Amino acid sequence: MxxxxxxxxxxESEDVSGIASDRSETDDVDGTDDANxxxxxxxxxxxxxxxxxxxxxxxxxxxxxxxxxxxxxxESExxxxxxDTGSQSDPVTDVSTDIDGVSTDIDxxxxxxxxxxxxxxxxxxxxxxxxDDNQGLFDDLLSGEPIFENKEVLRPSYTPRELxxxxxxxxxxxxxxxxxLRGETPxxxxxxxxxxxxxxxSAKFVSQELESTSQKYDVPCEVEYxxxxxxxxxxxxxxxxxxxxxxxxxxxIADRLDRYRELRSAAVDDPTALAxxxxxxxxxxxxxxxxxxxxxxxxxxxxxxxxxTDRVYSTFFxxxxxxxxxxxxxxxxIDKLVEKSGDDTLYNLSRMNSELNRSRxxxxxxxxxxxxxxxxxxxxxxxxxxxxxVFPPYDANQLRDILQHRADIAFKQDALTDDVxxxxxxxxxxxxxxxxxxxxxxxxxxxxxxxSQAEIVAEKHVRQAQDKIELDRVVEVVRTLPTQSKIVLFxxxxxxxxxxxxxxxxxxxxIYKRLCEEIDxxxxxxxxxxDLISELDxxxxxxxxxxxxxxxxxxxxxxxxxxxxxxxxxxxSDSRLGDIENAQPFVQARFDx
Numbered sequence: 001m002x003x004x005x006x007x008x009x010x011x012e013s014e015d016v017s018g019i020a021s022d023r024s025e026t027d028d029v030d031g032t033d034d035a036n037x038x039x040x041x042x043x044x045x046x047x048x049x050x051x052x053x054x055x056x057x058x059x060x061x062x063x064x065x066x067x068x069x070x071x072x073x074x075e076s077e078x079x080x081x082x083x084d085t086g087s088q089s090d091p092v093t094d095v096s097t098d099i100d101g102v103s104t105d106i107d108x109x110x111x112x113x114x115x116x117x118x119x120x121x122x123x124x125x126x127x128x129x130x131x132d133d134n135q136g137l138f139d140d141l142l143s144g145e146p147i148f149e150n151k152e153v154l155r156p157s158y159t160p161r162e163l164x165x166x167x168x169x170x171x172x173x174x175x176x177x178x179x180x181l182r183g184e185t186p187x188x189x190x191x192x193x194x195x196x197x198x199x200x201x202s203a204k205f206v207s208q209e210l211e212s213t214s215q216k217y218d219v220p221c222e223v224e225y226x227x228x229x230x231x232x233x234x235x236x237x238x239x240x241x242x243x244x245x246x247x248x249x250x251x252x253i254a255d256r257l258d259r260y261r262e263l264r265s266a267a268v269d270d271p272t273a274l275a276x277x278x279x280x281x282x283x284x285x286x287x288x289x290x291x292x293x294x295x296x297x298x299x300x301x302x303x304x305x306x307x308x309t310d311r312v313y314s315t316f317f318x319x320x321x322x323x324x325x326x327x328x329x330x331x332x333x334i335d336k337l338v339e340k341s342g343d344d345t346l347y348n349l350s351r352m353n354s355e356l357n358r359s360r361x362x363x364x365x366x367x368x369x370x371x372x373x374x375x376x377x378x379x380x381x382x383x384x385x386x387x388x389x390v391f392p393p394y395d396a397n398q399l400r401d402i403l404q405h406r407a408d409i410a411f412k413q414d415a416l417t418d419d420v421x422x423x424x425x426x427x428x429x430x431x432x433x434x435x436x437x438x439x440x441x442x443x444x445x446x447x448x449x450x451x452s453q454a455e456i457v458a459e460k461h462v463r464q465a466q467d468k469i470e471l472d473r474v475v476e477v478v479r480t481l482p483t484q485s486k487i488v489l490f491x492x493x494x495x496x497x498x499x500x501x502x503x504x505x506x507x508x509x510x511i512y513k514r515l516c517e518e519i520d521x522x523x524x525x526x527x528x529x530x531d532l533i534s535e536l537d538x539x540x541x542x543x544x545x546x547x548x549x550x551x552x553x554x555x556x557x558x559x560x561x562x563x564x565x566x567x568x569x570x571x572x573s574d575s576r577l578g579d580i581e582n583a584q585p586f587v588q589a590r591f592d593x
Contacts, residue, residue, distance in 0.1 A: 235305070
């Protein structure tokens with residue numbers, strides 16, 4: 001026996017790198033290279049590599065050092081390790097090392113990964129016990145008790161089942177539209193009233209009742225709603241109406257085809273199936289099916305742009321007259337349509353009944369402008385304004401009833417103090433009796449209370465909501481101003497900030513010219529700047545009055561009606577104004593007597 005063969009297998013006690021090196025240089029005894037075995041087996045023959053072990057091997061304890069391997073004339077087969085049973089036939093699978101006084105367990109069989117923590121289960125994951133206690137961004141906000149039961153009730157888009165103090169207007173609309181349920185053409189209706197007086201809500205309520213009653217009595221009657229502030233041209237109005245009726249017609253055709261095809265299948269097996277129908281023979285039924293299929297193929301939706309207006313009109317005409325029905329077209333903000341594209345749309349719609357064969361059309365127009373019909377063609381005005389209904393503003397008591405009716409549904413029980421609803425009604429009554437403003441005020445007060453995690457809505461929340469809504473309104477109005485109006489307004493702000501009061505038009509124009517020169521903008525005439533000041537006055541941004549200067553003529557004196565800092569910040573956020581913030585033209589202070 002060779003001396004080298006009796007040398008203990010110290011190479012097996014090396015660190016991971018040493019083991020990997022030994023395995024890469026030593027083949028299995030049986031001549032096979034098993035990829036699943038990464039460690040040397042104690043029963044394997046000794047390695048022929050006699051290189052000295054690494055320094056770390058001196059501190060390792062090995063069973064092979066106390067009992068050298070004896071030579072045997074017959075080589076034994078290598079013993080495979082069994083990770084499931086934890087057999088001692090492979091002690092190198094989990095080698096214990098002591099490096100710099102730190103006890104470390106090294107899992108050699110898993111590719112040399114160091115699982116050094118003695119408290120960690122190899123097959124498990126240690127979770128942080130405090131993980132469930134971590135609070136996210138919205139957890140704190142959700143921890144409070146909600147105040148609202150159904151916030152959507154306080155939004156303008158909600159149509160209530162009951163409209164207090166509008167019974168007279170609703171009943172009058174119903175008496176006009178009831179003729180549609182008899183198959184007759186109702187008179188056209190124009191509804192007037194300021195913002196927030198219940199015009200749209202009342203009209204939608206009556207429309208829903210009309211459609212539900214028509215289904216009850218199986219009368220073909222429908223209402224189509226269009227917001228002319230969005231759909232503000234003749235092309236868009238006609239295209240939207242045409243596509244609506246085309247979609248409805250396709251649904252009707254599909255239902256009829258299904259019914260006729262079932263009838264045909266039954267008639268093929270039993271000719272008597274056609275006895276109680278409009279078809280005498282199967283051929284007549286086939287012809288009707290072919291006709292419906294051709295109608296469905298010919299119905300082409302109108303694109304939102306690109307067609308000539310007369311083609312859009314003819315498509316809408318054919319679509320609405322495809323089968324018998326009475327149609328009420330509700331045009332909300334009808335004055336915006338007339339202002340943008342004239343009265344051609346109203347003229348065409350009001351004259352359609354003389355050309356329709358199966359259908360009838362009635363127009364219901366809703367407007368905030370009591371005088372918008374003054375700009376209509378006399379022929380349109382005579383045919384359109386057959387019936388007029390005026391919605392007066394609400395007073396404080398009526399607003400209180402409306403808010404109480406909505407609050408009972410919107411808020412949880414006892415979520416409001418007794419002074420919340422009267423205060424909201426009083427604030428809204430000061431501004432032309434606007435119910436929409438009152439509902440916004442109540443909803444915003446509830447939102448502010450909920451954000452502050454208050455248990456109830458109190459008077460202070462209503463006053464905070466009043467300030468917030470006013471500021472939001474100012475921000476929105478100022479943000480949407482044209483560039484020239486923004487420059488004029490900035491000139492007024494500069495004068496105010498420099499202590500000038502009762503600002504006149506000439507002073508504004510001088511500062512305006514210098515601002516335009518600073519940012520390279522076109523300079524308008526003084527008359528045009530005066531018109532822009534009048535528009536700002538109409539929007540409530542400035543308060544301008546005409547004063548007489550005796551022999552010096554008349555001029556406008558004005559002052560800001562909005563917060564200076566917030567308004568200036570909105571103006572400076574417009575990139576089109578460029579470096580207007582750095583433009584500080586000389587403002588001469590005026591000392592009034």
